[in-house]
Every structure is written in C-alpha cells, then in structure tokens.
Amino acid sequence: MSAVLASRGLGDRLTGLFWRRPNLLLLLLISPPLIWLGLVYLGSLAALLVQSFYSIDEFSGVVVPEFTLRTYAELFNPANMDIIIRTLLMSASVTVGCAVLAFPIAYYAARFARGHWKAAFYLGVMLPLWSSYLVKVYAWKLILAKEGIIGWAAGATGTTPILEAVLAIPGIGGNSLSTSFLGTWMVFVYVWLPYMILPMQASLERVPVSMLEASADLGATRGQTFRTVTLPLALPGVIAGSIFTFSLTMGDYIIPQIIGTSARFIGQAVFQLQGTAGNIPLAAAFAVVPILIMLVYLALARRAGAFDAL
Amino acid sequence: MHSERASLGLQIAAIGGLLFLHLPILLIFLYAFTVEERTYQFPPPGLTTEWFAVAWNRADIWPPLYLSLKVAAVSTVLALVLGTLVAGAMARSRFFGREQISLLIILPIALPGVITGMSLRSAFAIMEIPFSVWTIILGHATFCIVIVYNNAVARMRRLSGGLMEASADLGANAFQTFRYVLLPNLGSALLAGCMLAFALSFDEVIVTTFTAGQQSTLPIWMLNELVRPRQRPVTNVVAIVVFAVTFVPILLAYYLTRGGSETAGGGK
Structure with missing residues (x-):
C-alpha cells in the first residue's frame, strides 16, 4: 500500500515495513512480554529447580551449591x-x-x-x-x-x-x-x-x-x-x-x-x-x-x- | 424448546449454595460493630461504631495500605502493557510455539501460589537481590499479565478483521489504526482487565509473603492480625476496606464487559 500512496513520515514507512514483513510486527509485539515471562518466571522456576538440588550443611546451616540428591x-x-x-x-x-x-x-x-x-x-x-x-x-x-x-x-x-x-x-x-x-x-x-x-x-x-x-x-x-x-x-x-x-x-x-x-x-x-x-x-x-x-x-x-x- | 421446571430440591440446593457463598462475608460487616474485642462471641453483646475511628487512628495501618496501593498500581500498569502486547500477537496470527506461549502466560496463576512465590524467592537468593518494593511488584505483575491478556484477547477475537x-x-497507517480504531474498541476490555488485575494484586498474600521480606502490605498486616489478634474489630474494619477496594473494581469490570461473550472474571 505504501507503493500506492505517498509516504507521510515514519509512521507510514513503518506501516509499509510491517505490511511487507508481518513477522517483524509479531516479533516486536511479543518480545517484551516473552522476555519478562521468560526471565522473571521461567528463570525463577529454573532457580527453584537448581536450589532443590543443592543441600544445606548440617553444622553451619549454609547452603552448599553442589549437585546432590540428598535433599530430595x-x-x-x-x-x-x-x-x-x-x-x-x-x-x-x-x-x-x-x-x-x-x-x-x-x-x-x-x-x-x-x-x-x-x-x-x-x-x-x-x-x-x-x-x-x-x-x-x-x-x-x-x-x-x-x-x-x-x-x-x-x-x-x-x-x-x-x-x-x-x-x-x-x-x-x-x-x-x-x-x-x-x-x-x-x-x-x-x-x-x-x-x-x-x-x-x-x-x-x-x-x-x-x-x-x-x-x-x-x-x-x-x-x-x-x-x-x-x-x-x-x-x-x-x-x-x-x-x-x-x-x-x-x-x-x-x-x-x-x-x-x-x-x-x-x-x-x-x-x-x-x-x-x-x-x-x-x-x-x-x-x-x-x-x-x-x-x-x-x-x-x-x-x-x-x-x-x- | 425444552421447557421443564427445576425440581424443588434442585432449586433449594442451588439457592442454598449461593447463600453459602455470600453469608460468611456479611458476618465480617457485623463483627466490625461488636463491642467485644477479645473473642468472636455471637451474637455480639452490643454494637458500636467506635472501631472505625480507632482503625483510622492506628498508625500501623496506613503504611501497609500505601504500599499495597502502590504495588497494585505499578503492577497493573506493567501487566496492562505486557498483556496487551501479547494479546495483540496472539489474537490473529498462527506461529510456531504459540501453544507453548499461551501455556507460559497462564502458568503463573495455574501453578499454586506457593510455587510462584518459592521460585521467585530462590531466584532472589541465588542472585542476591535484596527485598524491596520491586521484588513484590515483579511477582504481582507476572501473575497479572494473564488477567489483562484474557480480557484483551477475547475482545480482539470478537473484533472483525475487516475493520482494520x-x-x-x-x-x-498502523499507528493511526491503533489509535482510532483498535483502542476505542478495546478500551473497556482493557479497563476491565486493569480493574481485575488491580483487585488481584491488592489482595494477594501467598506470593507476597515470599517476596516482601520485612515489608508489610495490607494483606500481610491482616495475616499477622489473624495469627496474633490485638483489637479484633479493627481487623474487621480493615477487612471491610480490603473487601471494598477489591469489590468495586470487580463489579465495574463486570458491567464494562457485560453482554459480550467474554464477560470479565470467568477465569481467575
């Protein structure tokens, strides 16, 4: 459509771009929420899993960051x-x-x-x-x-x-x-x-x-x-x-x-x-x-x- | 048309069930006026309105109230932006990984709150992030996204593509279409989503206890009062405030989206 009408500025040029590449618009829309949910939520779930494979030192009470199944x-x-x-x-x-x-x-x-x-x-x-x-x-x-x-x-x-x-x-x-x-x-x-x-x-x-x-x-x-x-x-x-x-x-x-x-x-x-x-x-x-x-x-x-x- | 009437037993069970859902909340109101402050004696030995004044003058109630309002407001704005964006992406297009993304969006409220809370707590522990207002907001915004998303995506599906x-x-151009076509059509659904998200955040306690550290939101203040009661009717007054602050947005959200196929609040 930008080929038909004269472009009136940045908004129109971007619209043309989105028209030619619909996936670009999709990517722009979906990245912020995905980054948030991926980092904050999935990251936290991963942290939960990682922590569950750690163990605690019985004497000092300090978390030992080494892989073990002892906690499970x-x-x-x-x-x-x-x-x-x-x-x-x-x-x-x-x-x-x-x-x-x-x-x-x-x-x-x-x-x-x-x-x-x-x-x-x-x-x-x-x-x-x-x-x-x-x-x-x-x-x-x-x-x-x-x-x-x-x-x-x-x-x-x-x-x-x-x-x-x-x-x-x-x-x-x-x-x-x-x-x-x-x-x-x-x-x-x-x-x-x-x-x-x-x-x-x-x-x-x-x-x-x-x-x-x-x-x-x-x-x-x-x-x-x-x-x-x-x-x-x-x-x-x-x-x-x-x-x-x-x-x-x-x-x-x-x-x-x-x-x-x-x-x-x-x-x-x-x-x-x-x-x-x-x-x-x-x-x-x-x-x-x-x-x-x-x-x-x-x-x-x-x-x-x-x-x-x- | 099939036109049989419900049997009396079914009518009684259905109406009784609805009453069962509502009567307990009315008791909260009654107990805010009781003169008895050390037990939950029923019926109340006398009625008074002094607890509203006492609650107003209790200095320990105001900071948690402000904190709750602040957290709910910021989380709602974040959820509004993120939820609308993801709804825009999911409403019309089909793409690889779409099912997985929709699962990811509902996961924060589908899994028990204790898991969301404990996960965030583990992440803060590993990354050595100190507790602050932002650790609370991080959790709240995450589970509020789905509320805005649900409302927005339902409305977008109902909008005819021919309009755009x-x-x-x-x-x-795309921005003008968004401003003059999409937004006016989407407005009430987004507002409803915001109200529900606000109500959810204002009231949330399970995730918050894991992400707040020593800070106290109003629900956490109430929880402490429930475990170690001081002036019990004051807790009732605060309960009424919490109830009102969540009740009004929910009712508004219902009226904003009523009549559509996507009436707000179907899924929490």
Whole structure:
C-alpha cells in the first residue's frame, strides 16, 4: 500500500515495513512480554529447580551449591511423607466436597436460570471468586470459633451434642471447629467452590437440548437422561474444575495456618523452611512435589478431554 | 424448546449454595460493630461504631495500605502493557510455539501460589537481590499479565478483521489504526482487565509473603492480625476496606464487559 500512496513520515514507512514483513510486527509485539515471562518466571522456576538440588550443611546451616540428591531423599523421611500424604488427602477430599456442592448451582444456572436470574447467578459466583481471599478466610475464623455462630446456632437449636459428637471423631475432630481438620476442609471447600462452579456450568451449558429431547423421545426417564446423557457430557467440566480445587488446595498454606491443627501441609512446610528454618534447598524440593503431581494430574485431565471445557 | 421446571430440591440446593457463598462475608460487616474485642462471641453483646475511628487512628495501618496501593498500581500498569502486547500477537496470527506461549502466560496463576512465590524467592537468593518494593511488584505483575491478556484477547477475537482493513484502505497507517480504531474498541476490555488485575494484586498474600521480606502490605498486616489478634474489630474494619477496594473494581469490570461473550472474571 505504501507503493500506492505517498509516504507521510515514519509512521507510514513503518506501516509499509510491517505490511511487507508481518513477522517483524509479531516479533516486536511479543518480545517484551516473552522476555519478562521468560526471565522473571521461567528463570525463577529454573532457580527453584537448581536450589532443590543443592543441600544445606548440617553444622553451619549454609547452603552448599553442589549437585546432590540428598535433599530430595530427605522428602522421604516419615515426617515429610506424612506432610505430603496429608496434603494429598486434603486436596482430594476438598475436590469431592466442591464437586458435590457445586453441581446443583452449576446445573441450575446452566439449565433453568434465565434473564435476570442468569445474571444474578453469574455475579453470585463471580463476586466470591474474586473477592478478597483473606477476608473470606477471616470470615470463617469468626464462624468456626468456639463462641462463634455455629456454636451459638447449635446451642439455640439444641444440637450441641451432635456438634460435640462430630468434633470427637478422631482424626478430623478437635477442640473446636476452628482447630480441627474438619474446619480446615470446610474453609477450603468454601474458598475454592467458585472455581468448580464456573467450568462445570460452562460444560453443562454446552450439552445440547436436542440430545436431552432425543433421550426423552427414546423413552428415558429424567433420571436416566441425567445419568446417561448429562453427567457424561458434563464430566470434562468437573475434571477441569477439579484441576483448580486440587492445585489450589495443594499449594495453600494460609488456611491451615489460621484454621486447623498444628499438623502441617506442603505449603506450610515450604514457607517455614525458607523463612525461619532458612533451609531453602529443602523448601525448593518440597515445592517441586506439587509441580510433579500437577503435571501427572494435567496429563490425566487432558486424556479425559477436560481442556476443551476450560 | 425444552421447557421443564427445576425440581424443588434442585432449586433449594442451588439457592442454598449461593447463600453459602455470600453469608460468611456479611458476618465480617457485623463483627466490625461488636463491642467485644477479645473473642468472636455471637451474637455480639452490643454494637458500636467506635472501631472505625480507632482503625483510622492506628498508625500501623496506613503504611501497609500505601504500599499495597502502590504495588497494585505499578503492577497493573506493567501487566496492562505486557498483556496487551501479547494479546495483540496472539489474537490473529498462527506461529510456531504459540501453544507453548499461551501455556507460559497462564502458568503463573495455574501453578499454586506457593510455587510462584518459592521460585521467585530462590531466584532472589541465588542472585542476591535484596527485598524491596520491586521484588513484590515483579511477582504481582507476572501473575497479572494473564488477567489483562484474557480480557484483551477475547475482545480482539470478537473484533472483525475487516475493520482494520477498512482503516488501512482509507489511508490510515498502523499507528493511526491503533489509535482510532483498535483502542476505542478495546478500551473497556482493557479497563476491565486493569480493574481485575488491580483487585488481584491488592489482595494477594501467598506470593507476597515470599517476596516482601520485612515489608508489610495490607494483606500481610491482616495475616499477622489473624495469627496474633490485638483489637479484633479493627481487623474487621480493615477487612471491610480490603473487601471494598477489591469489590468495586470487580463489579465495574463486570458491567464494562457485560453482554459480550467474554464477560470479565470467568477465569481467575
């Protein structure tokens, strides 16, 4: 085009250049963000890997910058394995809890909500998703405290014995809800629930109504249609949501620190090891564990077709 | 058209689920007015508004607030520039490595925050970089890029390519097309992206604890108060402020992009 019109200056000459060499424009656009992400993010991930192969001198506490697998071997200590297994169990149960709670919301929003209700459901899920994480966790500290609203409601309805029976269950119970695994689990489910609802709703919305009608025409009851048509088609959305709930639970260290027992999770181990303990190599090795688990998880999810639902 | 109604059980479960998502936050508001400052007693034994004045006069709240605002503002600007550039590159062209780049963009929020935080911490340790405002911003801008990118790229895909060709046919050069055609169409999506990025950065705590050193942002201040409470209702007042500062931009972002296929906030 610069061949047709007389050039009016630098802007036009550059435009002509971009026209003749589209890749040059692409390169100009993409280099700054790529350099940033490559240097800052990938560079940091590389630093994490490098540090995890270092070790710490037991006597001086100084990091020894030599390649060793000793730090990784430390992960297999019974105490550290406990942390990893506890974290995995918590992530799995939080994912199940989120899926069960999210389904009716997503199903209703996708199939039945129209007009204003649709917008209300969308905002109703999106606002808690984006609103302050710490504020949400803090709200649960108020709710789960021994003198808080749940204890009060149990007292007012005469269900205190039930609450105490639940808290007496070994393993998940505790002195009060805010110092029990059950409490930690509840807060995790609450905080990550919107991450499950949105992909679930998206995949449910893509279930064609004609298929449901065909199923009904072929004589299926509502229950049969739901089990054999809706659920299988919605499964990728559930898996996509589970990626978030699983990964977010695995890496969180604030919630178990504020609500729960003194037993640690991976995130807490990483934070304490790099901070007060000053053992950056072991902290880095611990941080590699969720990466490996998520890589396996993502590979499985990709097979199940979950990425189309994102 | 398929027109069955939802069963009562489903309606109750769906509405109950929505209430479950919202009621806890309302409690924060209630507890900001309680007269009881040492426990979380429910119902509050009495109501007062004195904590707002107490919070206003607490000298330890203001510096973290300023730091959080500063970090969020700078990170948002950086993310705006980088996110828009990468969206411009990714929207129309197909090139080698495109899939890998889109993975690289979402990785900072796809991986748990503790990994992003620990990675940055390792890099600072290896390169002996001392903690400063910039170490915090470095982390925040990195995970904010994807927010701006998501909003911008969705809008760019929706724009008809013919618009830019028409602009070129009418004699505009690339910069004029950007200024007079692309930017007005992109504006509200970029603004929405910025607001979400600001809200995300203002509230971020997991990555920040690894990159802040001894500095205290408002979320870190709140975290310390949660672990070692002093005047509990004051924490509630600050929680309301944090909630408001994130809530308003999110709502605005929703209204800016509503009606399109790319309504903001679908993915965090």
